[in-house]
Amino acid sequence: MAHTPLAVLDLVPISSGSTAGQALRNSIDLAQHAERLGYTRYWFAEHHLNPGVAGTSPAVVLALTAAATSTIRLGAGAVQLGHRTALSTVEEFGLLDALHPGRFDLGLGRSGGKTPPAAARQPALTATTPVVDGRTPNGLRIPARFSFERLLTSPRFVLHQKLLAQPGAEPQPYDEQIADILALLAGSYIADNGAAAHIVPGEGADLQVWILGSSAGISAQTAGAHGLRFAANYHVSPATVLEATEGYRAAFVPSAELDRPYVSVSADVVVAEDEGTARELATGYGPWVHSIRTGAGAIRFPTPDEARAGAWSEEDRALVADRVETQFVGTPQQVADQLETLRDATGADELVITTITHDHADRVRSYQLLAEEWKRR
Numbered sequence: 001m002a003h004t005p006l007a008v009l010d011l012v013p014i015s016s017g018s019t020a021g022q023a024l025r026n027s028i029d030l031a032q033h034a035e036r037l038g039y040t041r042y043w044f045a046e047h048h049l050n051p052g053v054a055g056t057s058p059a060v061v062l063a064l065t066a067a068a069t070s071t072i073r074l075g076a077g078a079v080q081l082g083h084r085t086a087l088s089t090v091e092e093f094g095l096l097d098a099l100h101p102g103r104f105d106l107g108l109g110r111s112g113g114k115t116p117p118a119a120a121r122q123p124a125l126t127a128t129t130p131v132v133d134g135r136t137p138n139g140l141r142i143p144a145r146f147s148f149e150r151l152l153t154s155p156r157f158v159l160h161q162k163l164l165a166q167p168g169a170e171p172q173p174y175d176e177q178i179a180d181i182l183a184l185l186a187g188s189y190i191a192d193n194g195a196a197a198h199i200v201p202g203e204g205a206d207l208q209v210w211i212l213g214s215s216a217g218i219s220a221q222t223a224g225a226h227g228l229r230f231a232a233n234y235h236v237s238p239a240t241v242l243e244a245t246e247g248y249r250a251a252f253v254p255s256a257e258l259d260r261p262y263v264s265v266s267a268d269v270v271v272a273e274d275e276g277t278a279r280e281l282a283t284g285y286g287p288w289v290h291s292i293r294t295g296a297g298a299i300r301f302p303t304p305d306e307a308r309a310g311a312w313s314e315e316d317r318a319l320v321a322d323r324v325e326t327q328f329v330g331t332p333q334q335v336a337d338q339l340e341t342l343r344d345a346t347g348a349d350e351l352v353i354t355t356i357t358h359d360h361a362d363r364v365r366s367y368q369l370l371a372e373e374w375k376r377r
Contacts, residue, residue, distance in 0.1 A: 004343055005040035006374055008367065009077050009235075009266055009354040011047060012055035016300040016358065020054040024061065026360040027054075031065045033364050035072040037371040040350065041105060042069075043077030049160050050298040052288070059092040066100045075105025077231065077352070078212040082111050082171045083164035086180035087199065094202025102206040107231065108181070109212045110174045110219050126216075127242035129345065136242070140345035143322035145239040146293075154295025175222045182209065182226060209257075210264075215240045216247025224248045227255020234342060235268040235354055238326040245346045264350035267342055268327045270357060271366040271373075275330045281357045281366070282329045283307045288356070289320040303358045332373035340377070 010030065014023040031042045042065065044058040055061060058076035066074055079089055093106050131142045151157060165171075172180075183189035185205060189197040210229045213219025214237035223230040224247075232244040245263050252261040268285070272278035283304035291299040328338040339351055353370065357363045 003377070004348065005350045006038075006371065007041040007043065007264065007350055007352045008034050008039050009043045009045060009352045010055065011045045011053050011298075011354070011356070012061060013298075013356045014052045014054055014300045015360075016302050016306055018300070023054040024064070026363075027061065028065050028068050029360070030364055030367070031069055031072065031074075034367060035069050037368055038375065039072065039353075039367070039371065041073035041075060043075045043105065043107060043352065045077050046080050046109075046111075047298070048164060049156060050292075052291075052298040052300040059096060062096055062104065063099075066096065066103060072103075073105055073208075074100075074103055075208070075210070076107045077105075078107035078109030078111075078210070080109050080111040080164075081174065081177050086172070086177050086184055087197075090181055090184040090199050090202040090205075093207055094199060094205045097205040097207060098201040104205075105208045105210055106181075107210040107212050108178060127246050129242045129246070131242070136345045138341055138344050140341050141238065141326050142242065143239050143325060146237070146322050151293055151295050156295050156297055174218055175225075178211070178222050178226065185209070213244055213248070216243040216250075220244050220248040221251045224251025224261070225253055227253050227258050229258065229262045229264070231264045231266065231352065232346065232348075233266050234326065234346070235266045235323075238322055241265060241346060245348070249347075262349050263347065264352050265342060265346045265348040266352040266354060267339060268323070269335055269339070269353050269355050269366065269370065270327065270329045271332055271335050271355075271369045272362070273331065273369070275334065278329045278331065278335075278366075280304050281362050282327060284358055285327055285356070286312075286317075286320050286324050289323045290316060293319050301356055301358050332369045335370060336373045336377060339374075 010027050012023050012027045014020055034042050044055050044061045046058050047053045048056055058079060062074050093104055096104050129136055134142055184199050187198055187203045210231050211219050211223035212231045214233045230248040232241050234241040249261045270278050270282040272281055284302040284307040287307045287310055288299060288301055328335045343351055355363050355366045
């Protein structure tokens, strides 16, 4: 198989005892390392109201990072369209491209967005890859599906929706919003009254447009219908990664951008020289995910000792089990083997690596060890 590129997804995590400013400096430093190590692209996620995450505005962080790097592709993974307009999104990334042409990926996510009526959607597909006892034929772990209902009804999520939206505003249907973004970029947008919109900067920007999704639903269908690149989230929703990738491929229509489907798949990874050290570095992952899934918002990433100090019930462990058991933790060889399994099970064209450790040096080292091992494959 041809060499599979590795990319980076960064949430700009804040460690316990640290600050948002230091987290930003760490992320820029990590991007510089990723560029030297040969990672193909570096994406920033967008999250809000999280005490332990500083990545609230991808465009701002991308501007800072572009000034500190020169060759690595940079992008959003993903802009949350539920509280934005097509125009504001194209203008922001048009500005970035105007100063650093040809370096940016516009990753688009549906978070907070409006799903089209059921009658206007294609039925979501069920994955055809067999999963027996929680594993694919090549051994990839596919855990039971996690229900996000508790999280979506939490007081913090309700507040999140309130603060991000103008009073009385209603988000545009997601597929319409994607179509508007593509039209504004192409310079072909025509309003119902016949007026044309030409965005400067933005129109003609040299951007790669990606759609991010966790299922075979509207995101995968929209990406396929427009012939766009699709990023599936194994690290967030491992149970649905197969249906997401298969649903996208089933919906794919060749476009001027792509003549065949193109998929990246994410994985949460911690690498160290030996497995014991890697597992120690990953100790804080469970409590960190737990803070997200209880609706409190991501805590500042704890030290291993801080993580062990908390009392955990069986309910707590069950809440994060799917994420913890699908995190790839170990030596470079062990993790690279698991990434190959993920790639082969999903048919991924690229793999997107996200790593969080308490100490920045350990995070940099994890990416370095993985890159060195991957080059030997």
